[in-house]
Amino acid sequence: MAPIFLLLQAVVGAFLFLYFPESEAVLCYENSDQGVGTCPDDAYLGDGVTDIECCWNIKYSYKTDATSPCQACRPAKWSAWSEWSPCTVSCKEGIEIRRRSCIGQGDCDGDAIEVQACSLQSCCPENGGWSGWSSWSQCSVTCERGTMERTRECNNPPPECGGTCPGTKKEVAPCDTQQICPTHGSWGSWGSWGACSGACITEGSAIFPNQVRQRSCNNPTPSTNPPGNPCTGDKQEIQDCKTLPFCPVHGGWGEWKKVSECSVTCGLGRVGEERVCNNPAPKHGGRGCPGSPIRHILCNTKTECPIDGEWSEWQDWSDCQLLGEDIRCKKRAGIQSRKRECLGTNYGGKWCETPYREGRNCYNVEKCIIRTTRWSEWSPWSLCSASCGVSERTRQRVCEPIYQDYPDTVTTATKVSEVFFHGTPRFQCQPINNEKLKVVETIPCQNVPKC
Structure with a gap:
């Protein structure tokens, strides 16, 4: 077991050397948003540590400075695919695009963009035409100037597929009635309240000064010819000043006090502190204490965090054999196996669960001549090949061998197992368009934006 542990230490060390060849001071965060690759503000731990110290816990992330992008400590992985973009056209056929980001240390295999055809509706809107205008309506008032109106309908011809008629x-x-209207008086807005007769009151006092506000009959002023009605009601209001302030006392913070221990037992964490606004407490409308009553400061355990192992990809299946017997091109089942490795375990992390090796029954058809074949059905259309410029999609049919008289399963004393075919046989189908193994169709994607 000790040699395996030393080997894994070497693998982790090589990983840290590859992605952190020269350590540097960074801003350290407890986690990162795995979907978009950002460092959340509420996960900030502090600065004054190196990228290697921050990444003792591979769930953490860091920035080299406040404006630099967030970098996850874990090995690179793809984020989830984004939602499909809106279709490039609103009618007939266009394309839509989705993307994903490679987040972490290193490179990701695969594509960061996918394109597919789309259609929101099969037809495009066509505008209609207006009917003739109706007659003008009567004037909207009986004196002075007003308005009159006329209408028309969008039915000559009616619009199709969601179209409209341009215009109103x-x-x-x-319109002018050639008659003068009387103007009736109306109050204008109340003016501001005047100053109170005193600047402040003593706490507990029952005597209040008063204040006055006024308004004018000028919104509008009543006319004289023809005579308009005057304003009704009072032009002045008086009220007591019951809410005069006491002299304010502004608040001041007390001392910081520790309220929690370090939040972690490995890597970097936080220690919580609190303070109270009581030195003095605000009173009579005085300002409260600026800032937060709670803060978290960085704590360093000087201890690496455990790293659990992860399985590598499965290796290729071994050759199909049966105890040294030649079973190639025979209807006799053999055995093949494959295995995988548990990588990355360090600092007391957990070893990978589930088996590291698996086997299956097989037929060895390497270079065997198969005379019975068939063409597959057409595959679904592929995604569009590009998001701009020339873009196309394809589908295909492939020639498939038919393995006659090969049993689908093999029975042992304990179970019935499926049997797989291993190797590359020799075969071909009746030609389609002079092709004997694969037929491909290609069509262009429509309404693709220019690059």
Whole structure:
């Protein structure tokens, strides 16, 4: 077991050397948003530590400075795919795009963008035409100037597929009755309250000064010819000043006091501190204490965090054999196996669960001549090949061998197992368009934006 542990230490050390060849001071965060690769503000631990110390816990992330991008400590992985973008056209066929980001230390295998065809509706809107205008309506007032209007309908012809008629349905024009209207008086807005007769009151006093506000009959002023009605009601209001302030006392903070221990037992964590606004406490409208009553400061355990192992990809299946017997091209089942490795365990982390080796029954058909074949059904259309410029999609049919008289399963004393075919046989189908193994169709994607 000791040699395996030393080997894993070497693997982790190589990982740290590859992605942190020269350590530097960083801003350290407890975690990162795995979907978009950002460092949340509420996860900030502090600065004054190196990138290697911060990444003792591979769930953490860091920035080299406040404006630099967030870097996750763990090995690189793809984020989840984004939602599909809106279709490039609102009618007929276009394309839509989705993307993902490679977050972490290193590179990710695969594509960061996918494109597929889309159609929001099968037809495009066509505008209609207006009918003739109706007659003008009567004037909206019986004196002085008003308005009159006329309308028309969007039915000559009606629009199709969600179209409209350009222009307005209603037209308004001024009209003059040649009659003068009387103007009735109305109050203007109340003016501001005047100053109180005193600047402040003593706490507990029952005597209040008063203040006055006024308004004018000028919104509008009543006319004289023809005569308009005057304003009704009072032009002045008086009220007591019951809310005069006491002299304010502004608050001041007390001392910081520790309220929690370090939040972690490995890597970097936080220690909580609190303070109270009581030196003095605010009173009579005085300002409260600025800032937060709670803060968290960095604590360093000087201890690496455990790293649990992760399985590597499965290795290729071994050759299909049966105790040294030649079973190639025979209807006799053999055995093949494959294995994988548990990588990355360090600092007391957990070893990988589930088996590291698996086997299966097989037929060895390497270079065997298979005379019975068939063409597959057409595959689904592929995604579009590009997000701009020339873009196309394809589908295909492939020639498939038919393994006659090969049993699908093999029975042992304890169970019935499926049997797999291993190797590359020799075969071909009746030609389609002079092709004997694969037929491909290609069509262009429509309405793709220019690059």
